[in-house]
Amino acid sequence: MRFRTFLIAAAVSSALATPALAHRMWLLPSTTTLAGTSEYVTVDAAVSNDLFYPDHMALDPAQVSVWAPDGSEGKVENPSKGRYRGTFDVAIDKPGTWKIGMNRSSIGGTFKVGAEQWRVGGRGRPAGPPGAPGAGGSGAGGPGAGRPGGPGGPGGQPPRMVATVADIPANATDIKLSESLTSYAIYVSSDAPTKGVLTPTGKGLEFDPITHPDALVSDEEASFRFLIDGKPAAGVKVTLIPGGKKYREAEDGQELTTGADGVLRIKWPVAGMYWMSASAEDNKPSDKRAQTRRMSFSSTLEVVAP
Amino acid sequence: MTRTQTLPKILPALPLLVAGTIATPALAASVTITITQIKVAEYHRPYVAGWVEPVAGGNARTIFVWYDVKKAGREPGTKWLADLRTWWRKGGSSMKMPADGLTGATRAPGSYTVAIPANLPAGQYVLKVEAARETGGRELVSVPFSVPAKGGSASGKTELGTITIR
Numbered sequence: 001m002r003f004r005t006f007l008i009a010a011a012v013s014s015a016l017a018t019p020a021l022a023h024r025m026w027l028l029p030s031t032t033t034l035a036g037t038s039e040y041v042t043v044d045a046a047v048s049n050d051l052f053y054p055d056h057m058a059l060d061p062a063q064v065s066v067w068a069p070d071g072s073e074g075k076v077e078n079p080s081k082g083r084y085r086g087t088f089d090v091a092i093d094k095p096g097t098w099k100i101g102m103n104r105s106s107i108g109g110t111f112k113v114g115a116e117q118w119r120v121g122g123r124g125r126p127a128g129p130p131g132a133p134g135a136g137g138s139g140a141g142g143p144g145a146g147r148p149g150g151p152g153g154p155g156g157q158p159p160r161m162v163a164t165v166a167d168i169p170a171n172a173t174d175i176k177l178s179e180s181l182t183s184y185a186i187y188v189s190s191d192a193p194t195k196g197v198l199t200p201t202g203k204g205l206e207f208d209p210i211t212h213p214d215a216l217v218s219d220e221e222a223s224f225r226f227l228i229d230g231k232p233a234a235g236v237k238v239t240l241i242p243g244g245k246k247y248r249e250a251e252d253g254q255e256l257t258t259g260a261d262g263v264l265r266i267k268w269p270v271a272g273m274y275w276m277s278a279s280a281e282d283n284k285p286s287d288k289r290a291q292t293r294r295m296s297f298s299s300t301l302e303v304v305a306p
Numbered sequence: 307m308t309r310t311q312t313l314p315k316i317l318p319a320l321p322l323l324v325a326g327t328i329a330t331p332a333l334a335a336s337v338t339i340t341i342t343q344i345k346v347a348e349y350h351r352p353y354v355a356g357w358v359e360p361v362a363g364g365n366a367r368t369i370f371v372w373y374d375v376k377k378a379g380r381e382p383g384t385k386w387l388a389d390l391r392t393w394w395r396k397g398g399s400s401m402k403m404p405a406d407g408l409t410g411a412t413r414a415p416g417s418y419t420v421a422i423p424a425n426l427p428a429g430q431y432v433l434k435v436e437a438a439r440e441t442g443g444r445e446l447v448s449v450p451f452s453v454p455a456k457g458g459s460a461s462g463k464t465e466l467g468t469i470t471i472r
Contacts, residue, residue, distance in 0.1 A: 036382065
């Protein structure tokens with residue numbers, strides 16, 4: 001799995017990293033099941049509180065990748081970013097199960113220079129690195145960086161922040177960094193569903209479904225396994241929310257936890273599109289500079305009536 | 307075998323009923339499917355599929371699929387086969403269309419009889435018939451039966467009428 005590092009709007013980043021927050025990122029396919037290989041799926045992409053009601057922020061289709069059943073790369077077509085909603089099409093021109101989504105990794109946290117607290121990544125605009133601006137790229141401030149000089153800027157309280165870990169100056173202390181791995185994927189099948197795009201990579205939190213995500217029926221229990229670094233992961237917290245809250249009284253979400261075998265058994269209260277988000281945290285970041293690792297995997301699942 | 311499409315063996319229901327009164331068949335040999343007449347402004351004949359599932363579990367076996375076989379081009383008739391969503395999941399999605407002896411054109415309202423494969427191993431089965439109509443409804447009817455001997459009957463409420471195995 002290719003983890004891309006993106007510098008993205010902070011609101012999105014925080015929604016992704018901590019699914020407990022209300023803002024949810026989602027992709028909504030027009031269907032998950034197609035007959036034949038001359039069809040398209042059209043996908044909505046947004047960040048909002050309620051599912052799947054775009055009323056907050058569009059997600060840029062440029063962030064989305066497409067994996068064809070044979071492992072080749074598919075194409076995002078007709079991308080468009082509206083006020084509240086991004087949209088794009090994908091030609092589903094090979095039989096089997098396609099994956100559409102994104103993988104992101106980032107490192108964020110805090111450090112101190114003297115008595116001042118600085119942040120890495122996060123909300124607001126970078127104030128320029130402490131000391132020399134990031135022009136040096138890999139130079140990371142350099143030994144002579146000394147005291148953060150960034151903010152002299154416009155009035156108010158400028159955030160003491162650097163954009164990336166590479167900008168942490170050499171004289172920083174109390175460095176607390178967390179690695180964040182975030183994946184979002186939807187699955188669309190043409191003809192018979194296949195499992196190629198679901199093959200685990202052994203890295204981070206992964207979705208390893210026993211019931212195929214394109215074969216979900218409201219009166220049949222589904223079994224999904226979650227893996228961390230390729231091994232069944234117990235205690236993964238999973239939130240499951242059916243779309244369309246405004247047409248009923250409650251959100252009707254479920255908070256579930258994987259068992260010792262890493263498996264989640266799901267009963268669906270209704271047919272429809274569901275937003276699923278799994279998250280876990282440990283202290284095994286792949287990046288040595290970080291102390292903790294936060295992982296999430298989210299998906300949109302279509303559950304049909306029997 | 308590209309264009310030589312064999313239609314399933316469909317017999318008018320009535321003669322068979324008559325035959326049934328003369329010699330009671332020992333095997334569940336055929337199923338009679340009724341497509342309901344529906345009075346709506348925009349009527350399209352439904353896509354209908356029938357298949358047999360062993361009660362003990364195992365692969366479903368499709369016995370007929372009626373769809374818009376002729377429609378080609380940008381939106382071929384096969385596009386809407388997935389609307390028969392249960393059949394599609396139970397095996398339709400891995401079938402190559404058209405399939406000799408199984409697929410045929412959509413049918414007008416009425417009763418049609420289709421042979422049930424004679425080589426089903428003895429055991430308990432459920433025959434399922436699913437219908438999906440463009441701009442209309444979708445219905446799934448299950449009829450339990452066993453091999454050898456016993457037939458059965460069940461009725462749909464909207465798209466499908468009586469489904470009888472005998």
